[in-house]
Amino acid sequence: MAYWLFKTEPDELSIDDLKAEPSRSFLWDGVRNYQARNFLRDQVQLGDQVLIYHSSCKPPGIAGIARVSRTAYPDPSQFDATSPYFDAKSTADNPRWVAVDVQFEQKFDQLLMLDMLKKYTKLANMPLVRKGNRLSVMPVTDDEWHAILSLKALSPQD
Template identity: 80%
Template sequence: MAYWLFKTEPDELSIDDLAVEPERNFLWDGVRNYQARNFLRDQVQLGDKVFIYHSSCKPPGIAGIARITKAAYPDPTQFQPNSSYFDAKSNPAAPRWIAVDVKFEQKFDLILTLDKLKKIGTLNQMPLVRKGNRLSVMPVTDDEWCTILSLTALSNQD
């Protein structure tokens, strides 16, 4: 099993949206960066765990955990002309974009803010905390995963 961080804007698909229907598989679509697409296509696997990171909000941070319930398949929105994720250059025989399905696992009592994560020395190599990283899908090492989980336990004791 591998670990990941997926960024989302909370008004698109938040940890709260996932928590409302915890048994439902949610389509994770709209990834339109080639490096993030390659992670989804080549490395994200069924059963992998995912930190759900809320971006473009105040405060940005990790809000909870989801699990991959369906691995890489063509993102259906790339073929839908009325979708904001439509890609006229993509075709069903050779789709350009990939989606996965996720399912709710856990909502954190408190969001682990980006500011807090940046202050943790053992996370200083994590792509999320490094300046200029805009990927919506990124790997998380075993050590980073464990460190972040330990932070949630500390936050819950505050």
């Protein structure tokens, strides 16, 4: 099993959306970066655990955990001309983009904010905290995963 961080805008799909229907799998689509796509296509496996990171919001941070419930398949939004993720160069025979499905695992009691993550020395090499390295899908090492879970355990309870 591998660990990942997936970024989402909470008004698109949030940890609360996942939590509201814990037995449902949710489409993770709209990835339009080749490196992030390659992670989804070539490395993300069934059952992998995913940190759900809320981005483009105040404050950004890790909100919880999901798991991969379906591996890579052609992203349907690339074929939908009304979608902001439409790609006219993609065809059914040669899709350029992939999606995966995720399912809720856990919502953290408190958001692990990016500012806090940047200050934690055990995460200094994590792409998320380094300027200019913020892919929408990124691998998380075992050490980073456990460091984040230790921060979660230290965060104040609601």
